Amino acid sequence: MAQVSIAEAKARFAQLVARAEAGECIVITRHGRPVVQVSAVAEKETIPYGDLAGCGIEVDDDLSLPEAVIADFEGAEA
DSSP states (O other), rough: EEHHHHHHHHHHHHHHHHHHHTTEEEEEEEEEEEEEEEOOOOOOOOOTTTTTTSOOOOTTTTOOOOOOEEEEEEEEOO
C-alpha cells in the first residue's frame, strides 16, 4: 500500500488513478496522517433473470403482491 502526500497526489493524480485501476491501493496523507484511500471500484456483478433457479431460494405460496406490481414486473397494464 503506497502512501503519498496531498501535494504529490495533486501533481501526479492521473498516475495514481492508473495505479489504482491496476489494483494498487493508494493512501493519501495530510501532515503524515492517512486521510483518504484511492482504489479501483469493484464492478457490479449482475444476475440475469432466471440464473438463481436451483439455488435453494423459495417463495412462499402465500406471497401476495398488488396487481399493479405484478403488471409492472410483467410489462403489462394493471
